[in-house]
Amino acid sequence: MSISDKNRKILWGKSGNLCAICRQALVIDPTPADPESVVGDECHIISGAKGGPRHNPEFPTEEIDSLSNLMLLCRVHHKMIDDQEETYTASVLHNIKSNHEKWVAEKLTDKPQNSPVRISRIKSEIPTQLPVIRSGKEILNLAMACHGTYSDYSDNLNDEEVDLVGGFIQNVSDWGDIASELEPIERIRAAKELEEEIQELSSKGFFVFAATEKQRMEGGINPPSTFLVLHLSVKRCTDPGIVTSETEGQSPHA
Structure with a gap:
């Protein structure tokens, strides 16, 4: 299986194009000589690979690429959570993901609304x-x-x-x-x-x-x-x- 286009779009939208940990923008603007650069990763909270970070053999295979098992991170923090899986447990990562997406939603609604004409x-x-x-x-x-x-x-x-x-x-x-x-x-x-x-x-x-x-x-x-x-x-x-x-x-x- 792989991440569906729909889940990928929803993940990037709910994350606001920001790393859920450092909130660094994950798309770098183009230069006069080069196109944009994507520096974000769509990360699995629970790995589907045996021996992978936070792998749980009882976790349903069909849920590996589900939206609830995905979070958006910069490449630095992606490596960090996978290297330090005892610290960044599935429960911790779910909380980070939830808090970040809630923060993005609040920031979007904080924009001043234009008064009616x-x-x-x-x-x-x-x-x-x-x-x-x-x-x-x-x-x-x-x-x-x-x-x-x-x-x-x-x-x-x-x-x-x-x-x-x-x-x-x-x-x-x-x-x-x-x-x-x-x-x-x-x-x-x-x-x-x-x-x-x-x-x-x-x-x-x-x-x-x-x-x-x-x-x-x-x-x-x-x-x-x-x-x-x-x-x-x-x-x-x-x-x-x-x-x-x-x-x-x-x-x-x-």
Whole structure:
């Protein structure tokens, strides 16, 4: 019999690539001229060979290469336990193996856990009113700087208005996602398309309002960072709280 691949993998994994006695790493890093060097041995606690270290004729032959009869040692300590088998009895070695594998498991769980990723809003950055947008270029520039969108629109839209308002909100989101990758002429065309939609909305009695909000992302493996989200609102000019004139306007709430 021989040590199975499964038992070999489990042994090295539970031992953490370390000698169970001195905890020396058992794989040496490569050099510019040579590959890695393995300096660890998969050692039998009870030898299967007659006259071998700690040989026990009553020990089941099928258990010789079992995981419970194996431990991982550097070559120095492998020779030591076999030369000094009266000191390093099977019972002593089982205790060393058990304590080492428990230590490795505890060390692995001692690593600090990354905190969950969470998004927090910054009160001073939340827009309380949204300015009116009359330019496709303006809405495209706002959208392309953002990593998310809050959208709002008037209640009780008819089917035609759903297509008009929903299509515009979708197009702003889609163009914003890819605008930074567009060639200049493509970006100009996208802005023109959005401006034509804004004009059509205006002809149907709707205003477009938009502003950005800075939010904060924390947790995970990266340091805290900030990013922008877009507040986009399409409202009827007759909706309560809408304040507009020929040159400016505000929606009541973000």
